Each structure stands twice: as structure tokens, then as C-alpha cells.
Amino acid sequence: MAKIIVITSGKGGVGKTTSSASISSGLAVKGNKTVVIDFDVGLRNLDLVMNCERRVVYDFVNVINGEATLNQALIKDKYNENLYILPASQTRDKDALSKEGVEQVLNELSQRFDFIICDSPAGIEHGAQMALYFADEAIIVTNPEVSSVRDSDRILGILQSKSRRAELGEEPVKEHLLLTRYNPVRVENGEMLGVDDVKDILAIKLLGVIPESPDVLSSSNSGVPVIHNHESDAGKAYNDAVDRLLGNDVPHRFLNIEKKGFFKRMFKGSATA
Amino acid sequence: MSFLDYFKSTKKNTASIAKERLQIIVAHERGKRDQPDYLPNLQKEILEVIRKYVSINQDQVQVQLDKNDNCSVLELNVTLPE
Numbered sequence: 005m006a007k008i009i010v011i012t013s014g015k016g017g018v019g020k021t022t023s024s025a026s027i028s029s030g031l032a033v034k035g036n037k038t039v040v041i042d043f044d045v046g047l048r049n050l051d052l053v054m055n056c057e058r059r060v061v062y063d064f065v066n067v068i069n070g071e072a073t074l075n076q077a078l079i080k081d082k083y084n085e086n087l088y089i090l091p092a093s094q095t096r097d098k099d100a101l102s103k104e105g106v107e108q109v110l111n112e113l114s115q116r117f118d119f120i121i122c123d124s125p126a127g128i129e130h131g132a133q134m135a136l137y138f139a140d141e142a143i144i145v146t147n148p149e150v151s152s153v154r155d156s157d158r159i160l161g162i163l164q165s166k167s168r169r170a171e172l173g174e175e176p177v178k179e180h181l182l183l184t185r186y187n188p189v190r191v192e193n194g195e196m197l198g199v200d201d202v203k204d205i206l207a208i209k210l211l212g213v214i215p216e217s218p219d220v221l222s223s224s225n226s227g228v229p230v231i232h233n234h235e236s237d238a239g240k241a242y243n244d245a246v247d248r249l250l251g252n253d254v255p256h257r258f259l260n261i262e263k264k265g266f267f268k269r270m271f272k273g274s275a276t277a
Numbered sequence: 278m279s280f281l282d283y284f285k286s287t288k289k290n291t292a293s294i295a296k297e298r299l300q301i302i303v304a305h306e307r308g309k310r311d312q313p314d315y316l317p318n319l320q321k322e323i324l325e326v327i328r329k330y331v332s333i334n335q336d337q338v339q340v341q342l343d344k345n346d347n348c349s350v351l352e353l354n355v356t357l358p359e
Contacts, residue, residue, distance in 0.1 A: 150295050157303045161310045194290035201296045205303055 006039075006114040009121050009249075010139040012163075014155030016126030018147045019184040022220060023242070024123035025053045026231035027143070030246030032087035033231075036118040039078065041090040041109075043135035044125035045100055048092035055082055055227025056089055065093035068105030074112055083232060088117075098131035106134050128162055137168050141178040143211060143249075147185045148197040153205055156181075160206065180211035182245060187216045188261045199259060212245030214238050215258040312342050323353065331357055 011024045021044075028040035041064060042050035051057040056079045062072035067090075074090075081087035090113075093100065113120050124135035136142060142163050146156045163177050164170055170177070183199055190196035199213050214220075219236035223229060231246070233239040237258050244254045320340040327333060339354040 150299055153299050154302060154306075157306065161307070165310070191292065194292045197292050197295050197299075201292065205296065205299050 006117045006120045007141065008110060008114075008139050009119060009141045009143060010124055010136040011121060011143045011145060012124035012132060012136055012159050013126065013145040013152070014128060014132075014159040015147075015152045018145050018152050019214070019220075020126070020145050021050050021053050021123055022224060022230070023143065023145050023182060023184065023214075024050060024121055025229040026239075026242040027246055027249070028087055028119070028121040029054075029081070029084060029229040030231045030243055031119050031121070031249070032081065032084040034246065034250065035086065036250075037086050037116065038119040038121065039088045039090060039113050039117045040121040040123060041113075042092035042123050043101070043131055044123065045092045045096055045098045045131060046094065047125065048094050050089065050123050051079075051091045053224050053227065054089055054229065056091075060091045063091045063093040064109070065096050065100045067109055068100070068102065074109065083228070098125065098129065098134075101131060101134045103134065103137065107138060110138050128158060132159070133162065133166060136163055136177075137166070139163070139167060139177050140169075141180065141249075143180045143182050144206070144208065145182050145184055146202060146206070148183060148187075148191070148199075148202055150197075153197070153202055156206055160208065179208040180249070181206060181208045182211050182214065184214040185216045186213045186258070188259060192261055199256075210256070211248055212241055213256060213259055214241045214245070311344075316340055316342060327355060333358065 011020050011027065013020050024040055028038050031038045040050065042048050043064075044050070045065060048063075051060050059079050062077040064077065066072040067074055067077045078088040078090055081089060110120060122135045122139065125131040136159075144156045144159060146152050160179060163179065167177050169175065181203065183202055186199065187196055191198045199210065203210055215237045217230075217236060217238035219233055219238050220230050223233060230236055230239045231242040241258055244257060247254045320338060323340065324333070324335065324338050327338065333355070337356040341352045341354070343350045343352060
């Protein structure tokens with residue numbers, strides 16, 4: 005039986021797809037058979053971020069409608085053989101996802117994989133609800149910014165009332181906070197909500213803090229999830245988050261301003277410190 | 278210069294404003310989230326009944342449901358005009 009994890013946020017543009025790509029890649033690199041599903045029907049982008057956009061033939065909706073088999077629709081990841089991508093349909097709308105159809109696909113994937121990562125669309129409508137309905141765990145991607153935090157709280161409410169686990173009265177969906185685009189300098193200056201502020205408000209367990217980094221954009225430009233960049237702070241932070249997701253106790257990094265060494269100070273100046 | 282410095286040093290910590298505002302709105306929305314779906318309709322109908330006798334508006338009627346361990350208390354607060 006696979007563990008089903010939804011990556012969701014309510015608000016758009018906070019890093020759901022970026023996080024889905026990196027977290028699923030990280031799970032695969034660590035030896036777990038993983039599939040990542042794009043639930044954003046009509047606005048698919050996971051294929052682009054994972055550099056398989058030219059290999060999409062059949063999609064999630066084709067499989068639900070019986071127009072293709074799962075094997076025909078699954079795309080093998082370029083960088084790791086444990087990882088497969090199930091792309092969203094670009095031509096339909098989100099109502100094409102029926103609860104029964106999604107359940108059937110998830111059941112079939114569950115036989116073959118250890119982890120099923122569901123990349124949710126933004127919003128709280130049908131597409132987002134389908135992405136979270138069958139989840140065992142949820143990763144709430146949040147930016148340290150008022151509208152994102154409020155929307156995260158809203159999506160937590162939906163997880164607690166409209167997920168399958170909530171409807172059946174089972175053990176609740178396990179919730180994880182993933183704080184992205186974090187800038188410790190601005191936090192120190194009192195210009196940005198700190199990680200403890202967001203934790204206080206949302207009251208869920210912290211999975212990781214991803215520092216704001218130019219590497220995130222350059223990795224999506226080139227279609228290589230940032231977790232594969234071992235030099236990058238963002239990549240390292242995603243790697244730590246995946247370790248925590250797997251139950252390891254890893255200390256949080258990149259929460260404070262990097263102290264510059266004497267030589268760095270000498271040659272780069274301290275203007276940005 | 279000292280005049281400008283004065284403004285600079287008293288620059289508000291916007292992160293703490295953000296936190297305060299979020300705590301209030303999130304608490305408010307969580308309170309609403311837990312209430313049953315029929316509550317807004319109940320409030321509307323109660324308002325209509327009262328309006329037959331007294332002229333009041335929406336925000337003068339407050340309906341709240343508090344859950345305790347084994348019972349729920351429906352609290353009705355009506356502000357009547359002088």
C-alpha cells in the first residue's frame with residue numbers, strides 16, 4: 005500500500021509544483037518507488053518543471069476515462085528510475101476528475117508504488133478537493149505572507165472536514181508545514197513573518213523551511229528539480245524536508261542569517277550581510 | 278537629518294502587524310468553520326421574525342453555537358433599538 009501525500013496551499017504561486025517536483029525526486033533518490041500526479045487539469049505545469057513536457061502522450065483524464073492504460077500514461081523520470089510522472093490533461097477542465105475515477109487510479113498506483121504525491125491546483129474548488137480527498141498526509145506549502153498563511157488555514161479546514169479520512173471518521177490527515185521563499189534577513193529586520201510566527205498561527209508540525217533562492221528559478225528554467233542541485237541552499241533544504249518526511253530527525257537549517265567569514269567579508273564586502 | 282532619523286527609527290515592525298492581523302482573522306474564520314451549515318439560514322429567519330415587530334438589521338442579531346462535552350448551547354443575542 006502506498007502512502008498518499010497531497011501538496012497543497014489554497015493560494016497559487018507559493019511553490020506547490022516546485023515542491024512536488026523536488027519532494028517526489030528526493031523520495032525516489034532515497035530508494036522509494038514514487039509517482040507524482042499533476043491534478044491541475046487545464047493548467048498542467050509539472051511536466052515542464054520536470055522536463056518531460058515533450059513526452060506527454062496520454063494523461064490522467066485519459067486513464068480515468070479508460071482511453072489509455074496507466075502504463076501508457078506514466079512517464080519515467082529523466083533523472084531517477086524510481087520516479088514516474090502522471091501528467092494532467094491540458095484540454096479538459098477540472099470536472100473531468102470524478103471521485104470514483106481518481107480512486108480507481110490511486111488504487112491501481114498503490115499496488116506498484118511506495119509514495120503517491122498529488123500536486124494540487126490552487127484554490128479550494130473541485131480540483132483541489134479531489135487532490136486532497138484520498139490523502140494520508142498533507143504538505144501545506146506556505147509563504148511568510150498574510151494571504152498565503154490565511155489560505156493555508158482555510159485549506160487545513162477543508163482537510164479536516166472534507167477529506168476521505170474526515171468523512172469516514174478515521175485518523176485525521178497528517179499535516180506538515182512547508183514554508184517556502186523564506187528570507188532570514190527580512191525576518192530579522194521585522195519585514196517578514198518568521199517561522200515561529202507562522203507555526204503559531206497555523207499550529208501544525210514544521211516539515212521544512214526553504215530559503216528564497218535564485219536557484220529555484222534557474223532549476224525550473226532548465227527542468228531539473230532544485231533538490232538535484234547539491235550546492236544550493238534550497239536544494240539542501242528540500243533534501244532535509246524529505247528526510248523528515250521519511251521519519252528522520254534532521255535539524256532545521258537556513259533559518260538565520262548566514263554569518264560571513266573574515267575572507268568573504270574582505271572580498272565581497274558586507275553590504276548584503 | 279535628525280527629523281528624518283526620527284521617522285527611520287520609529288519605522289513600524291510590519292511583521293508583527295501581520296502576525297497580529299492574521300491571529301485575529303484566522304481565529305474568526307476558525308470559529309465560523311466549526312459551526313453547522315444551517316446557522317446562517319437560522320439567523321436569517323430569526324431576523325425576519327423579529328423584523329415583523331421591531332425594525333432591526335443583520336448585525337443586530339448574533340447567533341452562536343457553543344459546543345460543550347455532551348451538549349450544545351445556542352446563544353441568541355438581539356440588540357433592540359431604543
